[in-house]
Amino acid sequence: MGNRAIAEHAPAAGFYEEKGRFSGLFAWIFSTDHKRIGLLYMISILILFSVGVVFGFLMRLELVSPGKTIMEPQTYNSIFTLHGVIMIFLFIIPGLPAAFGNFFLPIQIGARDVAFPRLNLLSWWLYISGVVFALLALFTGSGPPDTGWTFYAPYSTQTGTNVSLAVFAAFILGFSSILTGLNFVTTIHRLRAPGMSWFRMPLFPWSLYATGWVQLLATPIIGITLLLVIFERLFGVGVFDPLKGGDPILYQHLFWIYSHPAVYIMILPAMGVISEIIPVHAHRTIFGYRFIAYSSLAIAGLGSLVWGHHMFVSGQSYTADVVFSLLTFLVAIPSAIKVFNWVSTLYKGSIVMETPLLYALSFIFLFSIGGLSGLMQGALSVNVHIHDTAFIVGHFHYVMFGGTGFGFFGALHHWFPKMFGRMYNKTHSRIAWFFLFVGFNMLYFPMFILGWMGMPRRYYDYLPQFHTWHLMSTIGSWILISGLILMFANLIRSLRKGERVGSDPWGGSTLEWSISSPPPKENFEEIPRIDHGPYEFKGASKE
Amino acid sequence: MSATGIAVEQHKDYIGAKIGMWLFLFTELLLFGGMFLLYSVYRSKHPAEFHNAAAELDTIVGTLNTIILLTSSLTMALSIAAIHRGNKRLCMILLAITIVLGTCFLVNKYFEWGAKFSHGIYPNSEYLLSFEKGEILFFGLYFTMTGLHGLHVLVGIIVLTVMLTKIINRPHRGVVFEGVGMEKLQGAHLAVLGERDERVWESEAIDETVRSVAISFKYLPVGKRIRVEEYANLETSGLYWHLVDIIWIFLFPLFYLIT
Amino acid sequence: MFESLSNIAESVNTAFFFILVISIAMLVLITFLMVFFVIKYSRKRHPTSKSIEGNKLLEVVWTVVPTLLVLGMFYFGWVGYKFMKDVPEDAMVVNATGRMWSWLFEYENGVQSDTLWVPLGRSVHVKLESQDVLHSFYVPAFKIKQDLVPGMTNYVWFTAKEPGEYELFCAEYCGQRHSYMLSKVVVLPEDEFNAWLEKEAKFVSEREPSPDADERELTEASLIRRGERLSKIKGCSACHSTDGSRMVGPTFKGIFGRSTVVVANGEEREVVVDEDYLRKATLNPEAEIVKGFQALMPPQRSLLDDEELDAIIEYLKQLK
Amino acid sequence: MEDESPKHGLVGYGTYFLTWFALLVLTALTVTVAGMKLGSLSILTAIVIACVKSSVVLFFFMHLKYEAPVFKIMVLVVILVLAIFIGFTFFDVSFR
Numbered sequence A: 001m002g003n004r005a006i007a008e009h010a011p012a013a014g015f016y017e018e019k020g021r022f023s024g025l026f027a028w029i030f031s032t033d034h035k036r037i038g039l040l041y042m043i044s045i046l047i048l049f050s051v052g053v054v055f056g057f058l059m060r061l062e063l064v065s066p067g068k069t070i071m072e073p074q075t076y077n078s079i080f081t082l083h084g085v086i087m088i089f090l091f092i093i094p095g096l097p098a099a100f101g102n103f104f105l106p107i108q109i110g111a112r113d114v115a116f117p118r119l120n121l122l123s124w125w126l127y128i129s130g131v132v133f134a135l136l137a138l139f140t141g142s143g144p145p146d147t148g149w150t151f152y153a154p155y156s157t158q159t160g161t162n163v164s165l166a167v168f169a170a171f172i173l174g175f176s177s178i179l180t181g182l183n184f185v186t187t188i189h190r191l192r193a194p195g196m197s198w199f200r201m202p203l204f205p206w207s208l209y210a211t212g213w214v215q216l217l218a219t220p221i222i223g224i225t226l227l228l229v230i231f232e233r234l235f236g237v238g239v240f241d242p243l244k245g246g247d248p249i250l251y252q253h254l255f256w257i258y259s260h261p262a263v264y265i266m267i268l269p270a271m272g273v274i275s276e277i278i279p280v281h282a283h284r285t286i287f288g289y290r291f292i293a294y295s296s297l298a299i300a301g302l303g304s305l306v307w308g309h310h311m312f313v314s315g316q317s318y319t320a321d322v323v324f325s326l327l328t329f330l331v332a333i334p335s336a337i338k339v340f341n342w343v344s345t346l347y348k349g350s351i352v353m354e355t356p357l358l359y360a361l362s363f364i365f366l367f368s369i370g371g372l373s374g375l376m377q378g379a380l381s382v383n384v385h386i387h388d389t390a391f392i393v394g395h396f397h398y399v400m401f402g403g404t405g406f407g408f409f410g411a412l413h414h415w416f417p418k419m420f421g422r423m424y425n426k427t428h429s430r431i432a433w434f435f436l437f438v439g440f441n442m443l444y445f446p447m448f449i450l451g452w453m454g455m456p457r458r459y460y461d462y463l464p465q466f467h468t469w470h471l472m473s474t475i476g477s478w479i480l481i482s483g484l485i486l487m488f489a490n491l492i493r494s495l496r497k498g499e500r501v502g503s504d505p506w507g508g509s510t511l512e513w514s515i516s517s518p519p520p521k522e523n524f525e526e527i528p529r530i531d532h533g534p535y536e537f538k539g540a541s542k543e
Numbered sequence B: 001m002s003a004t005g006i007a008v009e010q011h012k013d014y015i016g017a018k019i020g021m022w023l024f025l026f027t028e029l030l031l032f033g034g035m036f037l038l039y040s041v042y043r044s045k046h047p048a049e050f051h052n053a054a055a056e057l058d059t060i061v062g063t064l065n066t067i068i069l070l071t072s073s074l075t076m077a078l079s080i081a082a083i084h085r086g087n088k089r090l091c092m093i094l095l096a097i098t099i100v101l102g103t104c105f106l107v108n109k110y111f112e113w114g115a116k117f118s119h120g121i122y123p124n125s126e127y128l129l130s131f132e133k134g135e136i137l138f139f140g141l142y143f144t145m146t147g148l149h150g151l152h153v154l155v156g157i158i159v160l161t162v163m164l165t166k167i168i169n170r171p172h173r174g175v176v177f178e179g180v181g182m183e184k185l186q187g188a189h190l191a192v193l194g195e196r197d198e199r200v201w202e203s204e205a206i207d208e209t210v211r212s213v214a215i216s217f218k219y220l221p222v223g224k225r226i227r228v229e230e231y232a233n234l235e236t237s238g239l240y241w242h243l244v245d246i247i248w249i250f251l252f253p254l255f256y257l258i259t
Numbered sequence C: 001m002f003e004s005l006s007n008i009a010e011s012v013n014t015a016f017f018f019i020l021v022i023s024i025a026m027l028v029l030i031t032f033l034m035v036f037f038v039i040k041y042s043r044k045r046h047p048t049s050k051s052i053e054g055n056k057l058l059e060v061v062w063t064v065v066p067t068l069l070v071l072g073m074f075y076f077g078w079v080g081y082k083f084m085k086d087v088p089e090d091a092m093v094v095n096a097t098g099r100m101w102s103w104l105f106e107y108e109n110g111v112q113s114d115t116l117w118v119p120l121g122r123s124v125h126v127k128l129e130s131q132d133v134l135h136s137f138y139v140p141a142f143k144i145k146q147d148l149v150p151g152m153t154n155y156v157w158f159t160a161k162e163p164g165e166y167e168l169f170c171a172e173y174c175g176q177r178h179s180y181m182l183s184k185v186v187v188l189p190e191d192e193f194n195a196w197l198e199k200e201a202k203f204v205s206e207r208e209p210s211p212d213a214d215e216r217e218l219t220e221a222s223l224i225r226r227g228e229r230l231s232k233i234k235g236c237s238a239c240h241s242t243d244g245s246r247m248v249g250p251t252f253k254g255i256f257g258r259s260t261v262v263v264a265n266g267e268e269r270e271v272v273v274d275e276d277y278l279r280k281a282t283l284n285p286e287a288e289i290v291k292g293f294q295a296l297m298p299p300q301r302s303l304l305d306d307e308e309l310d311a312i313i314e315y316l317k318q319l320k
Numbered sequence D: 001m002e003d004e005s006p007k008h009g010l011v012g013y014g015t016y017f018l019t020w021f022a023l024l025v026l027t028a029l030t031v032t033v034a035g036m037k038l039g040s041l042s043i044l045t046a047i048v049i050a051c052v053k054s055s056v057v058l059f060f061f062m063h064l065k066y067e068a069p070v071f072k073i074m075v076l077v078v079i080l081v082l083a084i085f086i087g088f089t090f091f092d093v094s095f096r
């Protein structure tokens, strides 16, 4: 569906009408144009997001009351595994970098494409193969995997379900992610327009640069870990098998050495998006540009040192607990710096409350709740109580969905007119936002309460004292549904029916707003020369 | 590089390619890094068992393989040096030697593993399971790490073979310039400049309305160097080959020399 | 939720409140400023913006202040945690074993139970071991949790402050019936607890062969009773029902004498369940798998001794 | 764009042979040292020699010596990251 629809019905302009060696669908899936690849990614990611969302929705239905509601325990276990795997590896990690990064990174730094366009296409194909393997894992072998997205050994090396294939899919996706990171880091090093020094670069590329390094240095570790799980299952090498002297806790170390930094792969690009949206809609330069840029690097760096906070009760040493807890608190500082600078950017602005800004401000609010709950989890004694409870589930949905997810939606509304040359219905988009925001909080806030009451996570069934909050949470998911459906319906409809817009509907200042909407094939007829910072707005008085 | 602005931008970014390759090497390094992490932990837990298990490995074979791989790194580097000097023949010979040495390494490995298997030492074998836990781990790590490394050698050999056939078969390199603003090229000359901006090659004036410009370079020395794609590709393949060597430099003492 | 039912819960609550208060303050501050700015500097009220590039002093302030705050949070968390890790010397030791999907508690005098009984006001040191995969010992009311890792002994300790029954959950995902791996902690006043322990100790000593064997000859009925208890304590009932419903394993209802199809080495075979079969199926379940079920049953070779197996089999035989 | 002409085009064949020779000598050294019974020192020397060898490969065969500072910084960062990953794991392993 998706690919064709856009190719044929998009406004006949810009890079859409440019034909290469192929036509029709092939002009898309074999294109090395960064914008087409960005859109390919966006469509595939959104489709998989919908799948993940449906699984989330089914889980909520099951949990609406104690006992069996709609499925068996084994089904539930597979569903939360698939929900986690899809949301993490197929939606949120590639999400912003691969979709919006691909589309806008070259434009924002004044380049015609990324450094390695063919590698870029390869990375999308790898993504698709990963998807195929993940889907195969559902329907082949002895049942879909049931390990949770963390694939903890030794359960994952023992269960009879089809873990190997799912793990292999995650391995392939890791490769895809590495290639994206590699491409972006090289692009930023080599292809900035003349005159664009590091500190004249917009903040979204900055955040992608930091993300790129995390992708490069952390992903291989999960690669080898997952390979080891496969080897363990196939050959019994024994590195995680206690019977052969292996140490299951080492599996957790290796897993979180990647997966903690991975949460910053998820959030950093979203923070970059917020740093783009706020100045444009407040129509003034960003507050503390350098601090925001540096704090991205600081998050990437410090974020690599705290993985042990997922393992406080796993049986790792007391020393490690203390060290990792301390470092966890330190990694919160650069996030705090960002939040304060964003809020200050509103000061003395000239603010128009467009939908993207609504998403950006809700990002700050929801991410703060998520982040602050992260601090509670980072405190050793508190973590003991709330580890592996619904509290954690609340935390990560707030940061991932409330943070990155809302960042993604914000980016979608901010750049939609640029990508498609048309504007969506603004009123509808505000209503959709309202449902999303209310539904979101109603869905996930009760989880904090449940977690504090002691409701463990990954529980198919629960005791009656937890019922009220679960019920409320499920109702929240229904409100969220309506918001999501409304939002997507509005956007999809606007692809064809939306009002046409010029090159700069918001009055932005970065390079993407200087070229036509949608952008022409090679972005710039002539590579621009840059002689000022990224956020200088016409009509804004300087101080 | 050439007489018009547009061609300069079409020029391949060799430094970019090199950065890309280094970044890729970093990921490879960390991939093995995960294994080194496991190794160091298990060794620190079971020093004596590792010690005993390592005695099962043949130091001579290990040393031989080290020498083979180091030498192949030498010929690799030399072959790049040769192509820098425009000596295509020497480059090809050295490259071929590199490939042969790499294959020797794998053949050695094959016999080494084969010997272990025939002694009943392989993952999950009954004989191995009767060992101490630390020893089981040692062999688990030995098989995964050297296996993974061998796989990398194999990939390296394939890449180098592709490079070799490319260099043999494609003495020419065609470049097609396409894109916006081609019509500006009308009447212009394209040129390849040498080290001191001298024109090594120059095209006829371009006369019709231009859609695209196709140029093919010969595999010809410019000054002392050759400016063709293979040059950069060979260099990046070389980097990969050396990295595989570096990893072996660590595997060798960790598995063979801790008796 | 906030009452402290164990000594540990107290320190957890303190740290939690400290962080909660700061968090709420921060959240309110940020939200208030956002809303305030958006209203005050809306384009209607404030048509031209001022581009303020930044302010060094502010940056320093909002780096240093949060740093101090988080260090405080770290400190409170750490203090409470240190307390959790220091087990008093005189604590009563209980060995806990987790396995798919049940708990086994063993007291120093050999008493076994599937529920954790503890005396009020006395420190209890629970040593945790797993027989198969990861599990986690979690008592929300006491705010304690610790993973059970195969090949490793972990521990928790606590002192209960109120008598009562408290939920005990498995908090680390461990497979299909993870959410049913529940038990209870029963807190009794010291004397009641001791009475319970003694009563249970009898159950243990029954099996000890004694010099005057005639007197201790077990009646068939008491053997069955023993078997029933053992099937709970040893975890059989986590996977096998006695009411005919299908759980992870085949039901025990009417098991004796029924004919079952088993798969061994890829070949199907029909067997009639007799005592011999029950023995084999319990000790070496992986040899023959009942058709339609997965090879999930843990071998009981080293987990049941002969008397225990006899009792269980006697119990299974009479389940109709 | 920065200067495109690679300076390392000038590295002579001789340098490579020297590098290779040095590597062989180091290999011989590490094998002999392992033969002597140095106890816990022997693993240390083996690692140190391996580090020296790999830096030789990095700097000469892989031309790092002739590359722009960015490359050197990157390599350093990566090695540091790996060291941290391994080192921090030992906060757990050696204090259990």
Ligand code: HEA
Pocket (backbone or CB within 6 Å): A150, A263, A264, A266, A267, A309, A310, A311, A328, A329, A331, A332, A333, A335, A336, A339, A367, A368, A369, A370, A371, A372, A374, A375, A377, A378, A379, A383, A386, A387, A388, A392, A395, A396, A399, A400, A403, A404, C022, C026, C027, C030, C066, C067, C069, C070
């Ligand atoms: C987008 C993803 C994302 C992000 C950004 C974060 C950010 C943070 N996370 Fe989260 N986390 C996850 C995704 C994420 N996390 C996931 C998926 C899991 C569970 C995985 C699983 O088990 O399945 C998890 C689990 C998790 C745990 C383990 C819980 C457990 O299982 O026991 C911990 C413990 O420390 C933690 C802490 C933190 C902290 C301190 C931050 C910090 O970076 C937050 C920093 C932000 C702020 C602090 C808020 C903004 C600042 C202000 C409002 C100013 C005021 C601030 C101060 C006074 C400091 N997270």
Ligand code: HEA
Pocket (backbone or CB within 6 Å): A049, A050, A052, A053, A054, A056, A057, A059, A060, A063, A080, A081, A083, A084, A085, A087, A088, A091, A092, A147, A148, A149, A150, A393, A397, A400, A401, A405, A443, A456, A457, A458, A459, A460, A477, A478, A480, A481, A482, A484, A485, A488
């Ligand atoms: C980005 C990441 C992300 C996102 C967006 C979500 C979204 C949702 N998640 Fe999430 N979740 C995770 C990542 C994410 N999740 C992870 C990593 C885990 C851990 C897994 C594990 O333990 O291993 C988890 C676990 C998890 C659990 C805990 C399971 C357990 O421990 O027992 C629950 C329970 O309620 C849940 C619910 C939901 C719900 C209701 C949504 C909702 O947001 C969905 C809301 C939307 C709807 C309900 C709308 C449905 C819409 C349609 C049907 C139409 C769609 C149409 C179009 C898109 C056009 N999730």
Ligand code: CUA
Pocket (backbone or CB within 6 Å): C098, C099, C100, C101, C134, C135, C136, C170, C171, C172, C173, C174, C175, C178, C179, C181
């Ligand atoms: Cu045992 Cu979950």
Ligand SMILES: [Cu+2]
Pocket (backbone or CB within 6 Å): A259, A260, A263, A306, A307, A309, A310
């Ligand atoms: Cu984390």
